[in-house]
Amino acid sequence: MLDQPLIPKFDRDQFIQGLPALLERMADGEAIMIHSEPETGLDAEVATFMNQAALKKMGEEGKWLFVSSLNNRPGADLFFATLEYEFFPPGTPLSHELAMIFIKWGTMIWLTARVPSVKEEVVVESAKWSHMRLVRDSSPRLLSVSKVDEFPLTTKHLLILENELDSPVYKGEKEAQQYREAMTARTNLLYGNTIRNDNRGN
Numbered sequence: 001m002l003d004q005p006l007i008p009k010f011d012r013d014q015f016i017q018g019l020p021a022l023l024e025r026m027a028d029g030e031a032i033m034i035h036s037e038p039e040t041g042l043d044a045e046v047a048t049f050m051n052q053a054a055l056k057k058m059g060e061e062g063k064w065l066f067v068s069s070l071n072n073r074p075g076a077d078l079f080f081a082t083l084e085y086e087f088f089p090p091g092t093p094l095s096h097e098l099a100m101i102f103i104k105w106g107t108m109i110w111l112t113a114r115v116p117s118v119k120e121e122v123v124v125e126s127a128k129w130s131h132m133r134l135v136r137d138s139s140p141r142l143l144s145v146s147k148v149d150e151f152p153l154t155t156k157h158l159l160i161l162e163n164e165l166d167s168p169v170y171k172g173e174k175e176a177q178q179y180r181e182a183m184t185a186r187t188n189l190l191y192g193n194t195i196r197n198d199n200r201g202n
Contacts (some may be wrong), residue, residue, distance in 0.1 A: 035099035059155030069161035074180040079130040
């Protein structure tokens with residue numbers, strides 16, 4: 001199946017409840033993209049399955065900018081919520097420009113935002129607001145004894161979302177957990193419990 005809607009229209013709360021089961025059925029390197037299109041209207045989204053060939057094709061189009069992060073990275077929720085609710089608000093025509101992609105890779109889930117490449121400035125602004133940094137010209141790799149696995153989304157238009165170098169996440173397990181809880185609380189305070197919470201894919 002390639003670029004076929006799994007759920008034509010769905011409620012976000014219902015979708016997040018079913019996401020772990022969907023991800024469990026997927027092969028390594030496959031993804032689910034949540035997006036809306038003008039024809040779906042402003043109050044509806046679709047979930048589209050994507051295999052590695054589809055991810056590669058989308059990355060080669062050149063018109064998109066991608067921002068990827070491990071789904072449980074402290075502060076990532078605040079970044080993605082800020083990007084969506086401040087710059088691509090749900091229920092507005094701008095929401096059609098943003099897609100969120102859940103990529104299954106190894107034992108991990110990577111959350112990726114896809115926005116028009118001309119909107120890079122709002123990505124940078126969201127990173128500053130959430131105290132995160134964007135790493136350019138870098139792609140995650142999985143190392144094993146016999147091989148090196150490249151990130152399924154291969155494109156020169158990929159930014160990796162990481163914590164700032166002086167972030168508490170690098171100062172110890174206790175500090176990292178406290179920072180994670182603080183960032184989750186701040187995200188919920190500003191934007192409520194959205195689909196981008198820590199339960200996704202876990």
